Amino acid sequence: MKRSTFLFLTALLCQQAFCQQNEILAKVEAAYDNFAEKSISVRRFKHSDVEPLLLNLKTKQGFAVTKAGESIEGRSIYLVKAGTGSVKVLLWSQMHGDETTATRVLLDLFNFLSDKSTFAKEKEVLLKGVTLYFIPMLNPDGAEQFQRRNALGIDINRDAVRLQSPEARLLKHVRDSLNPDFGFNLHDQNSATSAGSTGKPASLSFLAPAYNEAKDINASRKAALQVVVKLNNLVQNYMPGHTARYDDTFEPRAFGDNIQKWGTSTILIECGAYPNDPEKQMIRKVHFLALLGTLQSIADGSYKKLDSNDYFKIPENGRYYVDLLVKNGQLALDSSWYTMDLAIRLRENTREDLRTYDVAGYIEDVGDMSVYFGYDEIDATGMTIVPGKVYPDVFDTMDAIPVDNIDNWLQEGYTYVKVRKPVGRYVDLPVNVIGAYQTPDESISFGDPATFIVTKDGKVMFTVVNGMVYNPTANNKGVKNGVVVR
Ligand SMILES: [Zn+2]
Structure with a gap:
C-alpha cells in the first residue's frame, strides 16, 4: 500500500478518541530523543546522578519539589508535584534499589512535561485533569550498592505494616497525607519472566494487587484493573505479546496490597527484559509512552469505558526464559x-x-x-x-x-x-x-x-x-x- 493511501485510511479510521491518542503517542515517540534524559542510559546509576535533576525541576514552571525525608544513610528522598487536577495520582519508583528502569521513565516524563514548547495542548489537558505526585528512587541506599534491599538489609516491600525503615514510613506518610486516587508502584522483574508459555518474554508485567485473601474486586480495585487494561493495550502497539500479569496472591506485608486496601487504586508495573536490550532502553521508552497514555486516560476518565474482565485475558507471568x-x-x-x-x-x-x-x-x-x-x-x-x-x-x-x-x-x-x-x-x-x-x-x-x-x-x-x-x-x-x- 502506498504511504499516502495508508495515511488517508488511518485518518479515516481514526475518528475515535483511542485512535487520536495513538496518533499523538506516535508523534511523542518520534520526538522521544528530544526529551529522554540522556545523562542516564544504563541500569546502574546513583542518587548523586538523580538528585541534581530533581532539584533543577524547582526552576520549572508548574513543578514543586520538596524533600519528603531521608534514607537510613541520610540521602534525601524527594516528592515531585505537577498538575492541578482533581484526580490525584502517586507514583513511586525504585523501592528496590537495583530496579532502576522506572526512575529513568519518570525523569523522561519530567523533561517531557516541563518543556512547554511542544504538545502544549495535550500537556495542559493532562495537568488540568490530574495532579501527579512522584517519589523517584525511594531506596537510594540500595541504589548506591545496586542491591534490592535498603541499608538495614530489609526488603522495603515487606515493611508496609511494621514500618521499621524510614523509606517505608515515608511512603506510608505520603500516601496517607495525600490519599491519592491512584498509586503506581514501579519495579523491575527477573529476565526469566515470560508471557505465560507464549514464547515471548514478559518485557512489562502488570498487577492490580489484591487487598484481601479472597482477591475480591471492589470499586477501587476494579479501577486498577481497568487502568492495567489501558496500559496493556498501549504496550501492544510497541511490543505485541510482550506483556503478562503478575501473581495476585495477597501478600499482607507488601505496599501494593496494602495501598490497595487503604483505598488507593494501585497498579504495579514490572519491567522485565527484551531481546538485545541489556540496559532496558527500549523498555524504558515503551514504559514511558504507555504510562503517558494511561495518565491521559485517567485525566479524561476514558479508562472507565474499558472492560475490567480483559485484565484476566493477559497471560500470567511464567518463568520460561x-x-x-x-x-x-x-x-x-x-x-x-x-x-x-x-x-x-x-x-x-x-x-x-x-x-x-x-x-x-x-x-x-x-x-x-x-x-x-x-x-x-x-x-x-x-x-x-x-x-x-x-x-x-x-x-x-x-x-x-x-x-x-x-x-x-x-x-x-x-x-x-x-x-x-x-x-x-x-x-x-x-x-x-x-x-x-x-x-x-x-x-x-x-x-x-x-x-x-x-x-x-x-x-x-x-x-x-x-x-x-x-x-x-x-x-x-x-x-x-x-x-x-x-
Ligand atoms: Zn521490586
Whole structure:
C-alpha cells in the first residue's frame, strides 16, 4: 500500500478518541530523543546522578519539589508535584534499589512535561485533569550498592505494616497525607519472566494487587484493573505479546496490597527484559509512552469505558526464559551419548566501581528443556556438545594476550588461554583465561560454568564462552567478558 493511501485510511479510521491518542503517542515517540534524559542510559546509576535533576525541576514552571525525608544513610528522598487536577495520582519508583528502569521513565516524563514548547495542548489537558505526585528512587541506599534491599538489609516491600525503615514510613506518610486516587508502584522483574508459555518474554508485567485473601474486586480495585487494561493495550502497539500479569496472591506485608486496601487504586508495573536490550532502553521508552497514555486516560476518565474482565485475558507471568538455550545436542555423560538441551543463565556481578558489571554464565538446567525459550538459541540437532580447548601457548600476563588472534582461536574451538600471572575474576576479552598450571572444569552439567563448543563431523559450529555465543561480527564478539580460572 502506498504511504499516502495508508495515511488517508488511518485518518479515516481514526475518528475515535483511542485512535487520536495513538496518533499523538506516535508523534511523542518520534520526538522521544528530544526529551529522554540522556545523562542516564544504563541500569546502574546513583542518587548523586538523580538528585541534581530533581532539584533543577524547582526552576520549572508548574513543578514543586520538596524533600519528603531521608534514607537510613541520610540521602534525601524527594516528592515531585505537577498538575492541578482533581484526580490525584502517586507514583513511586525504585523501592528496590537495583530496579532502576522506572526512575529513568519518570525523569523522561519530567523533561517531557516541563518543556512547554511542544504538545502544549495535550500537556495542559493532562495537568488540568490530574495532579501527579512522584517519589523517584525511594531506596537510594540500595541504589548506591545496586542491591534490592535498603541499608538495614530489609526488603522495603515487606515493611508496609511494621514500618521499621524510614523509606517505608515515608511512603506510608505520603500516601496517607495525600490519599491519592491512584498509586503506581514501579519495579523491575527477573529476565526469566515470560508471557505465560507464549514464547515471548514478559518485557512489562502488570498487577492490580489484591487487598484481601479472597482477591475480591471492589470499586477501587476494579479501577486498577481497568487502568492495567489501558496500559496493556498501549504496550501492544510497541511490543505485541510482550506483556503478562503478575501473581495476585495477597501478600499482607507488601505496599501494593496494602495501598490497595487503604483505598488507593494501585497498579504495579514490572519491567522485565527484551531481546538485545541489556540496559532496558527500549523498555524504558515503551514504559514511558504507555504510562503517558494511561495518565491521559485517567485525566479524561476514558479508562472507565474499558472492560475490567480483559485484565484476566493477559497471560500470567511464567518463568520460561533463559539467556541461552542450546537445543537437541548430543552430550556425552559416562561415555554414552544422550540428547540434551542446555539452559544457560548469565549472572551479573557488579564491579567495585558499583557502576559496571561482569557476567558469569552457568548451566542452570539440562535435559528436556523444550518448553523453554532463549534470548539467544542454538539449534544443535545432529551436533555434539563437547568441552572447549586450551590454547597450548602460555603468555606472561593477561595484557600480553595477542587480542587480534582471539578470533582464530575461538573459531578453532579454543575457549581458554593460558597466562602465567592471571589476575582478577573476569577479563574484558571474549575468551576465558586460565593459570599456566590449571586445568579447566571439563564437565558440562547442571551448575557448571557454561563454556563449551558445538561440533558437527569434527568441525566447530558454535563456540560458547562464559554462557555467551561467540559471533565474529558482533560487538565484543558476542561475549561480554571471559572468566579467569586461577
Ligand atoms: Zn521490586
